[in-house]
Amino acid sequence: MVNDKALVNQPQKLYVLRGLYIDSRKNLDFNVDFTSGSCLKAQVNENQNKLGALETMFNRLQKQLGEIEEGNAKLSMGLSKSLKPPSGFLPRIRVFDSMLRDACRSAHRFTKCLIQLMKKVGYDLDVATSYVHPDVGYMKKGHHRYAFLSYVCLGMFQGFETENFSLVGYEGSNDNSMELFEHVSINPLETLNKNPDFPFSKFGERKYEQLNLEVKDSWRSVTVFYDAFVNMSSSIWLLHKLARLFTPPIAIFQVEKGVDFSMVYMKNVTKKYSILENGISNVGFTVIPGFKIGKIIVQAQVYLTGSKSTK
Known part of the structure; x- marks a missing residue:
């Protein structure tokens, strides 16, 4: 009886297993637990x-x-503080003098690039010089570079005494110190290229138009020339922001042609040439304007006529 019962149960087990197998094939998610408890x-x-x-x-x-978020928060706070003027910040004359020197060096570099480019495109430099400052007797042929430097500097500094640098559509800043520190932290080349609506970008474009530099149809296509111009514009823009921080704001002046040389207000741009003993040296033209900081005078750099070589 036991063997008969086992024989009967065996097909039933096989039938159940077959059914489970078929169901598992139909439903891939079907899981059969064939494992033991262990x-x-x-x-x-x-x-x-x-x-x-x-x-x-x-x-x-x-x-x-x-930790990263906390570190980023500290860096952000530190950056915000670094962009703000230090507590009790006051403009210093020596700072202005240092920045003025930087601006002059950048103007020299740009003028050098300008002259080289003019030579390449076939300009007659003597004719161009006489157009910039006519009827000036130069002590040396190479001194025409001072005429071009004068043209560049007087053009770039035009409007310096105004709050908005005579920039149309820009009323000036209510916080020149903040703009000063912000501009120091940026890349002027990237700003001019990527943010054409920024005041500095408009300033650069406007100054290039005022200088009327026709040596290149697309001035940005000459990398060295373009970089030199933007760096010069940036240094003069910074100088203007600093000048507006003084009370009263720093005044600017230039010397007219024919005025007698004055050691108080002027500096001879050609250091190798001195005033004649009879004192007939006159100003041929202003190369770099001068500045008045209260009662302090920052001398204008001028080219003199009627001077002699000190060699």
């Missing part, structure tokens, strides 16, 4: 270990993220 327990333990490891990793990453 295997299930081991799998549960393994999954718990993995979950614990993931939880540990999550906590560590969350902590690192918190």
